[in-house]
Each structure stands twice: as C-alpha cells, then as structure tokens.
Amino acid sequence: MEITIIIPLLAAAVQSGTPILYATLGEIITEKSGVLNLGVEGAMIIGALAGFIVSRYTGSPVLGFFAAGIAGSFATSIHGVVCLWFQGNQVVSGLALTILGAGLANYLGTSYVGLSAPGFSPFAVPLLSTIPVLGPIFFNHDILVYISYCIPPVMCLFFSSTRFGLGLRAAGEYPAAATAAGLNVLAYRWFGILAGGFLMGLGGAYLSLAYTHLWTTNLTGGRGWIAVALVIFAFWRPGRAVLGAYLFGSVMALQLRLQALGTQVPSSILLMLPYVLTVFVLVMSSWRKKTNEEPAALGVNVEPVG
Amino acid sequence: MRLLRALIVAMLSLGLCTVSFAAKEMKVGFVYVSPIGDAGYSYAHDVGRQAVEAMDGVTTSYVESVSEGADSERVILNMARKGFDVIFATSFGYMDPMLKVAKQFPKIAFLHCSGFKMADNMSNYFGRIYQARYLSGIVAGSMTKSNVIGYAAAFPIPEVIRGINAFTLGAQSVNPDVTVRVVWTKTWYDPATEKEAAKSLLDVGADVIAQHQDSPGPQEAAQEKGVYSIGYNSDMSAFAPKSHMTAPVWNWGPYYTKVVEQVKKGTWKAESAWPGLKEGIVDLAPFGAMVPQNVQDKVNKEKADIIGGKKIFTGPVKDQKGTVKIAGGVAATDKELLGMTWFVKGVVGTTE
Numbered sequence A: 001m002e003i004t005i006i007i008p009l010l011a012a013a014v015q016s017g018t019p020i021l022y023a024t025l026g027e028i029i030t031e032k033s034g035v036l037n038l039g040v041e042g043a044m045i046i047g048a049l050a051g052f053i054v055s056r057y058t059g060s061p062v063l064g065f066f067a068a069g070i071a072g073s074f075a076t077s078i079h080g081v082v083c084l085w086f087q088g089n090q091v092v093s094g095l096a097l098t099i100l101g102a103g104l105a106n107y108l109g110t111s112y113v114g115l116s117a118p119g120f121s122p123f124a125v126p127l128l129s130t131i132p133v134l135g136p137i138f139f140n141h142d143i144l145v146y147i148s149y150c151i152p153p154v155m156c157l158f159f160s161s162t163r164f165g166l167g168l169r170a171a172g173e174y175p176a177a178a179t180a181a182g183l184n185v186l187a188y189r190w191f192g193i194l195a196g197g198f199l200m201g202l203g204g205a206y207l208s209l210a211y212t213h214l215w216t217t218n219l220t221g222g223r224g225w226i227a228v229a230l231v232i233f234a235f236w237r238p239g240r241a242v243l244g245a246y247l248f249g250s251v252m253a254l255q256l257r258l259q260a261l262g263t264q265v266p267s268s269i270l271l272m273l274p275y276v277l278t279v280f281v282l283v284m285s286s287w288r289k290k291t292n293e294e295p296a297a298l299g300v301n302v303e304p305v306g
Numbered sequence B: 001m002r003l004l005r006a007l008i009v010a011m012l013s014l015g016l017c018t019v020s021f022a023a024k025e026m027k028v029g030f031v032y033v034s035p036i037g038d039a040g041y042s043y044a045h046d047v048g049r050q051a052v053e054a055m056d057g058v059t060t061s062y063v064e065s066v067s068e069g070a071d072s073e074r075v076i077l078n079m080a081r082k083g084f085d086v087i088f089a090t091s092f093g094y095m096d097p098m099l100k101v102a103k104q105f106p107k108i109a110f111l112h113c114s115g116f117k118m119a120d121n122m123s124n125y126f127g128r129i130y131q132a133r134y135l136s137g138i139v140a141g142s143m144t145k146s147n148v149i150g151y152a153a154a155f156p157i158p159e160v161i162r163g164i165n166a167f168t169l170g171a172q173s174v175n176p177d178v179t180v181r182v183v184w185t186k187t188w189y190d191p192a193t194e195k196e197a198a199k200s201l202l203d204v205g206a207d208v209i210a211q212h213q214d215s216p217g218p219q220e221a222a223q224e225k226g227v228y229s230i231g232y233n234s235d236m237s238a239f240a241p242k243s244h245m246t247a248p249v250w251n252w253g254p255y256y257t258k259v260v261e262q263v264k265k266g267t268w269k270a271e272s273a274w275p276g277l278k279e280g281i282v283d284l285a286p287f288g289a290m291v292p293q294n295v296q297d298k299v300n301k302e303k304a305d306i307i308g309g310k311k312i313f314t315g316p317v318k319d320q321k322g323t324v325k326i327a328g329g330v331a332a333t334d335k336e337l338l339g340m341t342w343f344v345k346g347v348v349g350t351t352e
Helices: A003-032 A040-058 A061-085 A090-112 A134-138 A143-161 A163-173 A175-180 A185-211 A223-233 A238-260 A267-287 B002-023 B041-053 B070-081 B092-104 B129-143 B158-174 B191-203 B217-225 B253-265 B293-307 B334-338
Strands: B026-031 B058-063 B086-089 B109-113 B122-125 B148-153 B179-184 B208-212 B228-230 B244-246 B248-250 B282-284 B324-326
Touching: A003 A040, A003 A134, A003 A143, A003 A163, A003 A185, A003 A223, A003 A238, A003 B191, A040 A061, A040 A090, A040 A185, A040 A223, A061 A090, A061 A185, A143 A163, A143 A185, A143 A238, A163 A175, A163 A185, A175 A185, A185 A223, A185 B191, A223 A238, A223 A267, A238 A267, A238 B179, A238 B191, A267 B179, B026 B041, B026 B070, B026 B253, B041 B058, B041 B248, B041 B253, B070 B086, B070 B092, B086 B092, B086 B253, B092 B109, B092 B122, B109 B253, B129 B158, B129 B208, B129 B228, B129 B244, B129 B248, B129 B282, B129 B293, B148 B158, B148 B191, B158 B179, B158 B208, B158 B293, B158 B334, B179 B191, B191 B208, B191 B217, B208 B217, B217 B228
Parallel strands: B026 B058, B026 B086, B086 B109, B109 B122, B148 B179, B148 B208, B208 B228, B228 B244
Antiparallel strands: B248 B282
C-alpha cells in the first residue's frame, strides 16, 4: 500500500471513529459514577433522529447538535429513573433502553427516511492543516471532530482535579464511604447518566449531521455496542478511548479500501473485521485485567438516603 | 298518493343505485419495502402509483416499510380481503407470500416485482435497468480522466452484477482503457457506509462514482471531493447538483397504467414481463450541465439503437480472467442475463 492511500485511510479512520468516540466518552462518565448503561445504542439513535429533525426544521445544524445531546440525556434519564429511583437491574434496564430507543427512533423517523437536512461540512484548520501527514489526517474535518478532540483532556482534568469529578468517582468506587463523607451519591449518579447520555446523543448526531446528512432506520448500525466494549478496552480512561475509537474507525475504513484496491478476499470476510476486533478486544482486556481499573461499585445500586 | 310516493322512492333508489354503480371505483394497492422519501427505489414505484391514481375511476393506496416475509403476507392478505382489484408488491422477498395469497383470491390480479414465480392470476415483472446502466456507462467512460471509475454496490446478486457489467461495457465502448472498481457494502440503504464506500473508491483514484444503492450517500461523497457521479433509481441531482451527471431511473407509470387498464377491460393475463428502454420503463435522468453535447448525442444515438433492438450483451464478452463467456456475434439469452454471476473484463473486484 502506498503512502497516498494511507493518509486518506487514517483521515477516514478519524471520521469513522468520531461517533464511537463521543459514545465511548459518554459511557465512561456514566460508568465512573457507578452506573452501567448498556443502552448506548438507544441513546445514540434517539440523538441522531432528534438532531436530524431539529436541523431540518430550523435550518441550523448547531441547534440540531444540541437537541441531539438533550434527546440523548432524555433517553438515558429513563435508565436513571429505573435504576436510581426504583433500584432496577441495570443490565436489564440498559438492554430495554437499546430496544426502546431503536424502536422509537425508527417509528418516529419513518417519514424522514430519504430526506436530507443541513449539516456540518469539513473545513481545513488554518496553519494546522498544512502540517505534513498530521494535517490532512487530523485537521481537515468538520467542527464536530475538532470538538471531540477537546473532550478527553477536559474529562481527564475533570476526573483528577475537580472536586465534583472526584465526588463522581467516589460514587462509583465506594458509594457508602461517599455517603458517609456527606456526598449525595444519587445526585452524582444522575449527573453521570445525563452527561453520558448527552455525549451519546452527540455521537448519534455526528452520523446524521456530519458523516452523512441523511436519516435512515438503524443509522447507528451497532456503533453503540462497540462503544460499550471500548470502555473496557480503554480501562475507563478517556485518553485510551481515543485510541480505541480510532482503531475501530481504521478497521471500518480499511475493509472498504481493501475492496477498492481490488483484493480478492471475499467481501463478507472483510465486513466481519470490526466485529471480530470487538470480540478480540474484550478477550484481551479481560485477560489483562490485573490492573483492575473498573469502578468498584459499577452496576451496584445504592439505596436512596431517606 | 301513496302509490306515487312509493314510485318516487323506487325511482330515487334506482337512481342512487346506478350512481353508486358508476362510482364503483377500482382499488389498486401497492406494497413497498422501504419508506418513500425523496429519492430511491420505493420513491420510483410511488411515482408510478401516482400515475395510476390519476386515471379515471381508480383509487390507490400503499403500505410502506413492509418487511419481507411473514409481515408482507399479512399486508397483502389484508388488501385482498378489503377487495382490492390489483395488488403490486415491489420487492423480491414478497414473492412467496404473494403467491400464497394469490391462490386464495383467484379473482384479484397480483403483480410481483423482481421475482420469478407466476400463477394464473399473478404476474412477475421487472425492468431492463441494465440498458440504462449501459448508457450511463458511456457518460462515465467519456468523462473520466483517470480511467478509474468507482462503483458502490449493494449485494453480489445477478441483478447488481448484470448492472455493473452493462455499465462497464458502456464505459469501455467509448474508452477501452477504463477499469471499474467495485466495493460491496452489503446494504441497500445505509448512507454512512455507502458514503464511506464511495470515499474509499475516490482514495484509490476513481474520478467518477457510480452506484447501485438506495441512498444518495455516494453522491454526497463525490460532491465533497469535487468529482462527477452517476445516481440510481430516481433523479438524485438535488442531493449533489454539482456532481450528478445523470442516473439510470425507473419510470413505472406506463407499465402500471397499462396493467390497470387491462384489468379494467378484463383483458389482463398473467405474464412474465421484462420491459426496458423501448417501453419507457427505464430511462436516464436529465443530463447535468457538465455533460458535453457530443457525449449527450452519443448516448442518445445508442439509446435509439437499443430501442431499435441492439443487444448490449453481444459477444465476444470476456470475464475477468479473459475466458470468453459470450461467444462472438451471439447475444446472451434472458436466462443467462438473469443468472449472471461473473464480472466482465475491466471490472476490479470479486463477486463473492
């Protein structure tokens, strides 16, 4: 493979990885607060639809983008009600959210299939895009990709250096101690769920407003599940999530490019690659689990303090 | 007085009867596999439905997004029970469900698109879209500078392979050096994947993008890169005005109105129909301004030849390995075309 094909491949990897990155970061915030949310896929697709509809009617993709985040929070708030108010099983509730989200979005979105809405288009960042190799790979995208670059450092700072971030982690590691220290664990968990849902919604909107400017049923195509797997791969660290998301993006972009190059491998096998990688990543991460970065109270409900 | 009143009532009701008899409208139903939207496969069928709706004494209705299999049987059965006179089912997977319902309702005319099964009251029909693809290949072959054309394709089934071959033969007829690179998405409607497929073709040097998908995703990719593209199904120029040169399009109106007219007169018979350019069922979308007049003239001349009886798949046609698949001077039969699973020479890609 020549260099002329590698740079576009990596640029495409960044683009394919961006929706997964948003969703993975969202799930990291949620899980750091101690709540397991398997409904990423549902929150993403509801966000994708909300973003598309708002952008189509207002003509403003920026409004659509924010609407997608709010819709994502709204979707995950269902998970919050079940798990935080009613102490429901987090796994079951998350699965229900996936199914509900997909069904609801496909139902409400039927009349929008095949229509297009105003969205974000790529623009090159002055100066940065002229850097050889890195410029075309990282700085010739749409604004949503640039925003996604800013989120991981902010999240790292948030978790390590802010009082609120430390409180959120305490809620996920040892809720009893956090409560004893006078923290409102439920409030932190609500924040984790809603902020996480906001990012998942943005990830969905990336698909309907930037990657394409179209809506279709099942637009997210399993990317939410890849995000759930990536959280484990990333050891709950935002920085590693970037790596994981772009790794998946590059595999997705690679399989189409291998076909375009005229390889004789059957396309069915190439299409399996991202999913084979998902399984591989999960096996590898559980094998290396010695580090044990998982929030200790992940998936464990806490009783509201009466 | 009483007699008079009875008479008046009798006359009035008789009058009402004749009025209602005259107003007895024919009911025609359509079943679509995807939502209608603004462009694409089901949209093209729905434009045909609107032509039927415009006929005198005919009402139409449709159900969209009907999944293939058991769900479609319920929808078709429902239409049959409600007394529809003609039912069109427009996707391959409706074939067996429709056949099952057709046997229960011998007086209703059933028409199934893109399949191969028939009954006394069930036709199958499709269009020779490959003829229009050949013409669009001429446009692409004339406009490419890199001699690499990208083709984002859905599934490796004969319908799609035949289209790619016809397109390639068309392009080669004006530009023997051209190669057509194929990427399979294994999706009919997934704009994100289909756009990415087109981008991957652009990355390997394609400067014209053609497609066999239901979404305008590939057109978007071509427009962003500033290269030309060929759409499919319906005029997709609204999605990529600077890039869209033309598109092989469906024009179901003439066929649908013909069938409904025949059923109305009682002359309809089940058949296996495969109309093409000649019948006006398939065509090219209007040319974009970037297509030069001499190319347009060439395409129009070829179109006239095909309407006049020229066969596209006339030998010698070689496959990718160089083996002669259609002997010199011989035209492929319809059966060979319907079962085509090999690529012609000049296509880069695999049919697996």
